[in-house]
Amino acid sequence: MKPFVLLPASGEAEAAASVAADPGARFIAGGTTLVDLMKLQVETPGTLVDITRLGLGEIEDIEGGGVRIGATVRNSDLANDPRVRERWPVLSEALLAGASPQLRNMATVGGNLLQRARCNYFRDVTAACNKRSPGTGCDALEGHHRGHAVLGGSDACFATSPGDMPVALVALEATVETLRADGSTRSIPIGDLYVPYGDDPAREHVLAHGELVTGVVLAPSAWAARSTYAKARDRASYEFALASAAVALELDGGVIRTARVALGGVGTKPWRSTEAEAVLVGDEATDAVFEAAARAALADARPRRDNGFKVELAQRTIIRALRTLRERAVEEAA
Numbered sequence: 001m002k003p004f005v006l007l008p009a010s011g012e013a014e015a016a017a018s019v020a021a022d023p024g025a026r027f028i029a030g031g032t033t034l035v036d037l038m039k040l041q042v043e044t045p046g047t048l049v050d051i052t053r054l055g056l057g058e059i060e061d062i063e064g065g066g067v068r069i070g071a072t073v074r075n076s077d078l079a080n081d082p083r084v085r086e087r088w089p090v091l092s093e094a095l096l097a098g099a100s101p102q103l104r105n106m107a108t109v110g111g112n113l114l115q116r117a118r119c120n121y122f123r124d125v126t127a128a129c130n131k132r133s134p135g136t137g138c139d140a141l142e143g144h145h146r147g148h149a150v151l152g153g154s155d156a157c158f159a160t161s162p163g164d165m166p167v168a169l170v171a172l173e174a175t176v177e178t179l180r181a182d183g184s185t186r187s188i189p190i191g192d193l194y195v196p197y198g199d200d201p202a203r204e205h206v207l208a209h210g211e212l213v214t215g216v217v218l219a220p221s222a223w224a225a226r227s228t229y230a231k232a233r234d235r236a237s238y239e240f241a242l243a244s245a246a247v248a249l250e251l252d253g254g255v256i257r258t259a260r261v262a263l264g265g266v267g268t269k270p271w272r273s274t275e276a277e278a279v280l281v282g283d284e285a286t287d288a289v290f291e292a293a294a295r296a297a298l299a300d301a302r303p304r305r306d307n308g309f310k311v312e313l314a315q316r317t318i319i320r321a322l323r324t325l326r327e328r329a330v331e332e333a334a
């Protein structure tokens with residue numbers, strides 16, 4: 001690993017200014033992704049600004065039954081928070097489906113939102129990768145790409161957006177709060193945070209260098225309270241999604257009034273499917289409608305040589321999640 005300087009930041013503004021002033025500086029939170037990438041020499045920051053002592057480790061109640069989740073809240077604390085489990089269960093379930101207990105005890109909200117691609121060619125400095133070294137090509141095109149995206153890719157990059165939590169937050173229409181080095185703040189709808197890898201491989205999100213994620217805001221709703229996360233992966237723990245679905249439904253009798261569908265493991269960003277939502281809303285919560293919604297969600301899929309199985313896998317994962325919500329509604333009504 002290349003030597004680096006570790007700077008403990010004592011204030012949010014100081015942290016943002018320190019990173020913004022130095023192109024070779026990075027924020028470090030739990031370090032569970034960044035340190036790996038430094039060992040692999042994929043990332044070689046000269047300075048790490050430690051943001052774990054900024055007082056961003058709380059989940060606060062806000063007006064109207066919502067919460068503001070500080071950027072350094074640990075994934076395990078967020079998953080087990082009683083408010084989150086009751087009002088936004090998809091978030092708790094997505095977090096618990098990710099990584100391992102040890103990793104979740106270290107990983108933070110901000111770091112999870114901004115974790116980098118898990119493509120093997122991105123993580124191998126001897127391979128061609130437009131994300132790591134723009135203009136060098138993409139070895140995944142002819143290489144091992146079973147885990148790669150079927151939605152949103154290009155010949156420049158079709159790595160899969162890796163996180164589970166961001167998929168849940170996209171379904172929940174969360175807002176990401178940031179602080180820039182000039183002291184200004186932004187509230188970014190999470191749907192606008194990510195740049196699909198295929199569009200501009202070197203750019204994964206819209207944040208400026210040195211822009212600090214300070215928190216995530218969630219609003220309550222009837223549909224958010226009826227939400228769930230389903231994840232298909234090669235082993236039951238410690239593994240990224242091959243396909244996942246974050247879904248939420250507001251049901252009126254058997255009729256779907258509101259629907260949210262977001263996909264993980266198949267897209268080059270956490271993938272909201274308004275197409276699936278449009279099929280669901282106004283119709284009965286039947287298997288036939290769920291199947292039609294799942295087909296709509298993957299209608300634009302462009303599989304390559306080895307990842308075609310993801311289309312059906314993602315459809316089945318969406319249907320499984322929707323059935324879970326229907327079963328819970330029936331149990332509650334009984």
Ligand SMILES: Cc1cc2nc3c(=O)[nH]c(=O)nc-3n(C[C@H](O)[C@H](O)[C@H](O)COP(=O)(O)OP(=O)(O)OC[C@H]3O[C@@H](n4cnc5c(N)ncnc54)[C@H](O)[C@@H]3O)c2cc1C
Nearest residue numbers: 029030031032033034098099107108110111112163164213
């Ligand atoms: C073996 C393994 C299995 C895994 N499995 C899964 C899985 O199944 N699902 C899943 O979703 N994830 C998985 N992960 C990834 C894990 O969730 C992430 O490593 C973790 O969430 C990153 O959080 P962190 O706080 O450790 O981030 P760090 O490593 O500290 O930082 C990650 C990036 O975010 C930036 N950053 C951090 N905080 C901020 C902030 N507040 N503002 C701006 N930038 C910031 C850093 O500069 C860095 O670029 C796995 C990781 C490993 C090692």
